[in-house]
Amino acid sequence: MDGEGNIKKFTFDQYDRLTSSLSAEGILQSIEYDANNNKTAQKVDLENGKVLKSTSAYDILDQVVENTIASNSDDQRVTKIVRDVNGNITQTTDTR
Numbered sequence: 001m002d003g004e005g006n007i008k009k010f011t012f013d014q015y016d017r018l019t020s021s022l023s024a025e026g027i028l029q030s031i032e033y034d035a036n037n038n039k040t041a042q043k044v045d046l047e048n049g050k051v052l053k054s055t056s057a058y059d060i061l062d063q064v065v066e067n068t069i070a071s072n073s074d075d076q077r078v079t080k081i082v083r084d085v086n087g088n089i090t091q092t093t094d095t096r
Contacts, residue, residue, distance in 0.1 A: 036062050063087055 006024030013019045017037065020030045025047055032041040036058070044052040050072060057066040063083060070076040082091040 034058070038062055059083075061087065 008024055009020075009022040010018060011020040013033075015033075015037070017033055018031055020028065022028050027047060028045040030043045031039055034040045038056065038058050040056055040058075042054045046052065053068075053070045055068045056064050059065045063081075065081050065083075067079045067081075068076065076095070078095040080093045081089055084090050
């Protein structure tokens with residue numbers, strides 16, 4: 001409960017990572033992780049029935065190489081990231 005009396009619920013997994021939250025406004029968020037603790041998926045169910053989803057893919061060094069953001073309205077945006085041998089971003093492409 002926050003200072004204004006709003007109830008908020010949080011759920012954590014066995015590794016103490018946040019896996020879901022429910023706001024006082026009824027917005028439900030769920031989060032998934034890979035074995036390296038990278039956030040791989042996030043879903044937000046808004047009170048108006050709209051669903052927002054995002055996914056991330058990582059390379060062997062746990063650096064993001066692709067992000068996808070989508071809603072239930074067929075709107076999807078994919079960003080791909082290319083890095084040099086030092087991990088610096090050298091190129092990004094976006095489907096939008």
